Every structure is written in C-alpha cells, then in structure tokens.
Amino acid sequence: xxxxxxxxxxxxxxxxxxxxxxxxxxxxxxxxxxxxxxxxxxxxxxxxxxxxxxxxxxxxxxxxxxxxxxxxxxxxxxxxxxxxxxxxxxxxxxxxxxxxxxxxxxxxxxxxxxxxxxxxxxxxxxxxxxxxxxxxxxxxxxxxxxxxxxxxxxxxxxxxxxxxxxxxxxxxxxxxxxxxxxxxxxxxxxxxxxxxxxxxxxxxxxxxxxxxxxxxxxxxxxxxxxxxxxxxxxxxxxxxxxxxxxxxxxxxxxxxxxxxxxxxxxxxxxxxxxxxxxxxxxxxxxxxxxxxxxxxxxxxxxxxxxxxxxxxxxxxxxxxxxxxxxxxxxxxxxxxxxxxxxxxxxxxxxxxxxxxxxxxxxxxxxxxxxxxxxxxxxxxxxxxxxxxxxxxxxxxxxxxxxxxxxxxxxxxxxxxxxxxxxxxxxxxxxxxxxxxxxxxxxxxxxxxxxxxxxxxxxxxxxxxxxxxxxxxxxxxxxxxxxxxxxxxxxxxxxxxxxxxxxxxxxxxxxxxxxxxxxxxxxxxxxxxxxxxxxxxxxxxxxxxxxxxxxxxxxxxxxxxxxxxxxxxxxxxxxxxxxxxxxxxxxxxxxxxxxxxxxxxxxxxxxxxxxxxxxxxxxxxxxxxxx
Ligand SMILES: Nc1ncnc2c1ncn2[C@@H]1O[C@H](COP(=O)(O)OP(=O)(O)OP(=O)(O)O)[C@@H](O)[C@H]1O
Numbered sequence: 001x002x003x004x005x006x007x008x009x010x011x012x013x014x015x016x017x018x019x020x021x022x023x024x025x026x027x028x029x030x031x032x033x034x035x036x037x038x039x040x041x042x043x044x045x046x047x048x049x050x051x052x053x054x055x056x057x058x059x060x061x062x063x064x065x066x067x068x069x070x071x072x073x074x075x076x077x078x079x080x081x082x083x084x085x086x087x088x089x090x091x092x093x094x095x096x097x098x099x100x101x102x103x104x105x106x107x108x109x110x111x112x113x114x115x116x117x118x119x120x121x122x123x124x125x126x127x128x129x130x131x132x133x134x135x136x137x138x139x140x141x142x143x144x145x146x147x148x149x150x151x152x153x154x155x156x157x158x159x160x161x162x163x164x165x166x167x168x169x170x171x172x173x174x175x176x177x178x179x180x181x182x183x184x185x186x187x188x189x190x191x192x193x194x195x196x197x198x199x200x201x202x203x204x205x206x207x208x209x210x211x212x213x214x215x216x217x218x219x220x221x222x223x224x225x226x227x228x229x230x231x232x233x234x235x236x237x238x239x240x241x242x243x244x245x246x247x248x249x250x251x252x253x254x255x256x257x258x259x260x261x262x263x264x265x266x267x268x269x270x271x272x273x274x275x276x277x278x279x280x281x282x283x284x285x286x287x288x289x290x291x292x293x294x295x296x297x298x299x300x301x302x303x304x305x306x307x308x309x310x311x312x313x314x315x316x317x318x319x320x321x322x323x324x325x326x327x328x329x330x331x332x333x334x335x336x337x338x339x340x341x342x343x344x345x346x347x348x349x350x351x352x353x354x355x356x357x358x359x360x361x362x363x364x365x366x367x368x369x370x371x372x373x374x375x376x377x378x379x380x381x382x383x384x385x386x387x388x389x390x391x392x393x394x395x396x397x398x399x400x401x402x403x404x405x406x407x408x409x410x411x412x413x414x415x416x417x418x419x420x421x422x423x424x425x426x427x428x429x430x431x432x433x434x435x436x437x438x439x440x441x442x443x444x445x446x447x448x449x450x451x452x453x454x455x456x457x458x459x460x461x462x463x464x465x466x467x468x469x470x471x472x473x474x475x476x477x478x479x480x481x482x483x484x485x486x487x488x489x490x491x492x493x494x495x496x497x498x499x500x501x502x503x504x505x506x507x508x509x510x511x512x513x514x515x516x517x518x519x520x521x522x523x524x525x526x527x528x529x530x531x532x533x534x535x536x537x538x539x540x541x542x543x544x545x546x547x548x549x550x551x552x553x554x555x556x557x558x559x560x561x562x563x564x565x566x567x568x569x570x571x572x573x574x575x576x577x578x579x580x581x582x583x584x585x586x587x588x589x590x591x592x593x594x595x596x597x598x599x600x601x602x603x604x605x606x607x608x609x610x611x612x613x614x615x616x617x618x619x620x621x622x623x624x625x626x
C-alpha cells in the first residue's frame with residue numbers, strides 16, 4: 001500500500017470547521033446545495049476549456065452530476081465530470097483558506113445560526129459545510145488533461161490524508177460517510193426534495209442512483225431495483241419566456257445563484273432581440289449584501305454566452321454603484337473565449353451594460369410610482385449606492401435624482417425631489433439642503449432658522465458622502481439645488497429695501513471691529529440674512545469645502561492642503577449684536593467677538609482650537625452676569 005501523506009489543516013480551516021459545525025447545525029441540508037454548486041462550477045470550467053483551449057478541444061465532455069446513495073453503508077456520493085483537481089489543487093483548495101472572503105466570513109459570524117447560515121454562501125465556505133453531515137469525507141479527483149487521480153480523506157478534525165487513486169475520466173467524486181445528523185439524507189425522497197429546493201436550475205442534469213422498492217405483483221413482495229433518475233429541471237431558466245415562469249421559479253433561481261436564503265425584493269427579466277440578442281435577469285436582494293462597502297466586494301452578476309457560463313467576477317458587467325444587483329447576463333453575440341481584457345472595451349458588452357442600467361433604473365422608477373411601500377424597503381438598503389451613482393454615472397444623473405430619497409424639514413420619513421418641487425413656495429427660487437454632520441446637528445443648525453421662519457423646506461443630507469456628491473449637482477431639472485451653508489445661498493433671501501440698506505451701513509463699524517479682533521482666523525465677517533434666533537453662524541464659499549469636509553480631508557491624511565478660512569455671519573437683529581454695536585471696544589467686547597465665532601464653530605460640530613482660552617472667556621463673561 002502507498003504510504004498516506006498526512007497533512008494538517010491551516011489553522012483557519014480548523015477554526016472554520018468548528019464554527020460551521022456549531023453555528024449552522026439548524027440548516028444542515030445546505031451542504032448539498034454547496035457541493036452541487038461546486039460540481040456545477042467545475043463543469044462550467046471544463047466546458048469553457050473544451051470550447052476555447054486547443055489542448056482540451058478533443059476531450060470527451062459529458063457534463064453530469066451524479067448522486068449515489070447507499071442506504072446500508074450510509075454513504076452519499078456526489079460525482080461530477082468537471083475540471084477535477086490534482087494533488088496540489090486538493091491541498092490548496094481543501095486544506096487552506098486562500099480566499100479573503102472566507103476570513104471575512106469568520107469575522108462576521110454572530111453565533112446566531114439563522115443569520116450565519118445565510119452568510120455561508122456569500123463567503124464560499126461551501127465544501128466544509130459537508131462536515132455537518134459526515135464524520136469522514138473522501139474526495140477522489142482527476143484533473144482534466146492529467147492521468148493521475150488522487151484521494152483526499154479527512155475526518156474534519158485535525159487534517160487530511162492524500163494518496164494516489166484511480167478514476168476513469170476527469171472529474172471529482174465526493175464520498176460522504178454520513179454521521180447521525182446526516183443519516184436523514186440517506187433517503188432518496190429527502191434527497192430529491194433538497195435538490196429540487198436548491199439546485200433545480202443548475203444548468204447540468206443531476207442524476208440520483210438508489211435502490212427503489214418496486215412491488216412485484218407475481219411474488220407479492222417488494223423488490224429492490226437499482227434506479228437512476230434525473231432529479232432537477234436542468235434548464236437555463238432565464239432563457240424561457242416570462243409567461244412560462246412562476247414567481248416561485250424566479251425565487252428559486254435567485255436563491256441558487258446568490259446563496260441568499262431570503263426571497264429577493266424584485267427582479268427584472270428582459271429578452272432583447274434586434275441588433276443585439278441577449279437575456280438579462282436581474283434581482284435586487286431584500287437585504288444589502290454584507291460586503292457592499294468593502295473594496296473587495298463579490299460581483300453578483302454572472303456572464304453567460306449562449307448558455308455557457310463564462311465568468312462571475314467581472315466588475316465591468318454593471319457600474320460599481322449597482323454592485324448589489326444579482327443575476328445573469330446571457331449574450332448571443334459575444335465570443336465564447338472572451339477574455340477579461342477584451343470585456344473591458346467590448347462594444348457588445350458596453351451596449352448590454354448601458355441598456356441594463358437603463359432597464360434597472362426605469363424599473364425602479366416604476367416601482368417607486370406603483371408600489372411606494374415596497375420601494376421604501378429598497379431605499380432603506382440602497383439609497384447610498386444610488387448616491388454614489390450620481391457621482392460616477394453622469395449619463396443617468398436625472399434618473400438617479402428621481403430615485404434617491406431625502407430626509408427633510410418638511411415631512412416625516414423620506415421624500416423625493418419630485419415631491420419637494422410640489423411643496424415649493426411661490427417665490428422660492430431654489431431647493432435647499434444642508435450637509436455636514438449628524439442629523440440632530442443639522443436639524444438644530446442656526447443656518448436653518450430663516451428657512452424655518454419663512455416656511456421653506458430644507459433637505460437634511462446627513463450621509464457622509466452627501467457633501468461630496470451633492471456639491472457636484474447643481475440642478476434638479478430647471479431648479480437650482482443649493483447648500484444653505486454656502487455663502488452665496490443667502491442671496492436668495494436678501495431684502496433689497498432701503499431700510500435694509502441703512503441697517504447694513506450702521507453695522508459696518510462693528511463688522512470691522514470683529515474682523516480686526518478675529519484676525520486671520522476668518523476670511524470675512526458679514527451681516528447675515530439667514531439667522532433668526534442665533535447671534536452668529538459659519539458659512540463657506542461656493543467653491544470651498546465646508547468645515548466638516550475639511551475635517552474629513554484632514555482625517556484622510558491631506559494635512560498639507562492649506563485649508564480655507566470660514567466666513568462668520570452675524571445676526572443684526574440679535575440682542576447681543578445690538579448691544580455690541582453700542583459698546584466701546586473694551587475687553588468684554590473682545591471676548592464677545594471671540595464667543596460669537598466660537599459658538600458658531602461649536603454649532604457646526606467643529607472642535608475649538610483652544611478650549612482653555614474659550615473657558616477663560618466664558619468665565620470672565622459669566623462673572624459679570626452672576
Ligand atoms: N467538485 C469540484 N470539482 C473541482 N473543484 C472543486 C470541486 N469542489 C470544490 N472544488 C475546489 O475547491 C475550492 C473550494 O470550494 P468551496 O466550496 O470551499 O469554496 P468555493 O466554491 O470556492 O466558494 P463559493 O461557495 O463561494 O463558490 C473551489 O473553489 C474549487 O476550486
């Protein structure tokens with residue numbers, strides 16, 4: 001006998017195995033979906049090679065997945081005629097965790113079995129889930145184009161053994177020695193049920209071989225007859241017409257391609273026939289994928305050419321902001337051997353992509369109009385990626401602006417720009433918004449006072465990307481979009497009457513005094529038209545980032561950039577300002593000047609440069625009034 005080579009699992013593998021066994025025990029049946037999907041991937045890979053690579057062209061290719069059941073021995077085998085694995089592949093694919101996704105999986109595990117079992121498919125810990133139902137697993141595999149086969153054996157505890165083996169054709173056979181938990185799958189009825197549930201639309205036929213009891217009428221007893229049946233539909237379901245498909249069909253396919261066990265929110269199925277022929281089926285998951293905000297997110301759209309799987313990790317299939325979309329693009333016009341490099345500038349794919357984005361955005365718009373409550377569920381998960389689209393997808397800006405929802409001073413919950421437009425006052429020139437800070441900070445900002453007083457709506461943009469995104473968006477249709485913390489926005493509110501002019505003249509000496517006191521900490525000191533109850537506020541110039549944005553840039557390491565100074569605005573009608581106007585330029589007036597500035601900074605959520613000096617001033621002023 002050949003000596004077996006005993007190898008240890010990478011530490012993470014052992015850790016993962018333990019976690020899987022303990023946290024996913026409530027859904028052990030998913031092991032079968034995972035193994036079948038691995039077989040299907042292996043068949044896709046081999047089919048691709050036989051079509052595109054000269055050395056594999058003449059290889060016989062009989063794609064199938066075979067399940068074999070031995071009830072007596074309590075073993076279940078899952079075999080495929082796919083690409084197979086050689087010794088090195090077995091060690092690296094089944095003995096280590098090479099993929100960063102799996103490490104993420106480990107970090108995300110919560111111990112809540114239901115939640116964790118939803119994670120498993122997203123992070124590709126698939127194979128190991130079989131240890132939930134087996135106390136020993138053998139994998140016999142032969143790689144396409146190679147002569148030798150190998151047997152990998154493990155009890156899922158410490159490590160695995162590898163030894164030479166035999167296999168007639170390329171492919172992989174996985175033999176599960178079922179444990180107590182797994183015994184329920186040593187039953188043909190149960191197996192068929194699980195295959196139908198998860199793997200019905202796998203593009204390859206899945207056969208089940210088992211001993212069927214058949215009634216022997218002559219001898220009046222039941223015989224065991226070895227039977228092989230196809231147990232899945234094996235159709236590329238997306239190629240059928242919509243009228244043939246039920247909601248259940250769509251949901252099943254979604255679950256099998258996404259690894260998500262929840263139903264999708266909606267799906268959009270399109271067949272294009274004309275200069276280009278293709279089918280797309282896109283799904284919106286009901287919950288945002290966990291890696292939505294990770295640079296290394298997993299692509300959710302698979303590319304097929306004439307029903308042949310090509311790849312599922314091409315980030316160019318849809319724009320990045322639609323990375324939460326799951327589904328399939330199946331083209332008749334692309335070459336089968338389309339390479340990744342070609343994909344990037346391929347005209348066919350560019351057209352499909354452009355049309356797909358339009359389709360998705362149009363369908364979302366329809367849902368927003370016809371099923372507003374359902375749309376809200378969508379927005380709760382995906383408002384932010386849509387905003388990213390505003391930044392990157394210039395061509396669809398108008399459509400995206402219609403889809404995004406906003407918090408507002410006028411209504412509870414979220415609102416659309418179309419609704420804001422209907423609420424505009426007769427003389428209102430622009431739609432206003434405020435950015436930079438938490439919702440509560442923004443809602444209490446002195447900058448909103450005049451808008452409140454005049455009954456004008458202001459949108460509360462409290463998402464950290466809002467300022468970057470919306471500073472680039474100047475209009476909604478014909479209407480200007482304006483940030484209330486920009487200096488020029490108050491032009492809209494200006495009072496041009498002669499009385500107002502006189503008042504401004506009278507304020508000039510005070511403004512100059514303040515400017516002299518604050519020196520180079522401010523760019524300018526002006527009379528404000530936007531304040532009602534507060535004595536002062538901070539505004540920024542049109543082209544300059546707001547104070548919060550400057551803080552963010554600094555936090556991101558942009559320390560050298562000279563930061564623009566803020567402009568201080570004071571409220572001419574406020575009691576403190578009026579008193580200051582009448583006051584000689586003494587020490588208290590100086591303290592007051594600083595405190596007008598510092599309180600405006602604090603209201604913006606900007607920390608003070610010299611808190612000690614602030615407290616001394618405060619105490620001097622306090623001692624006069626107590
Ligand atoms: N039947 C098979 N034929 C060929 N290779 C296989 C087979 N099963 C597993 N493998 C190899 O082992 C690797 C690990 O499989 P595993 O199920 O753990 O994760 P995965 O399939 O890569 O991830 P995911 O479940 O997210 O698709 C696969 O990527 C593949 O390379």
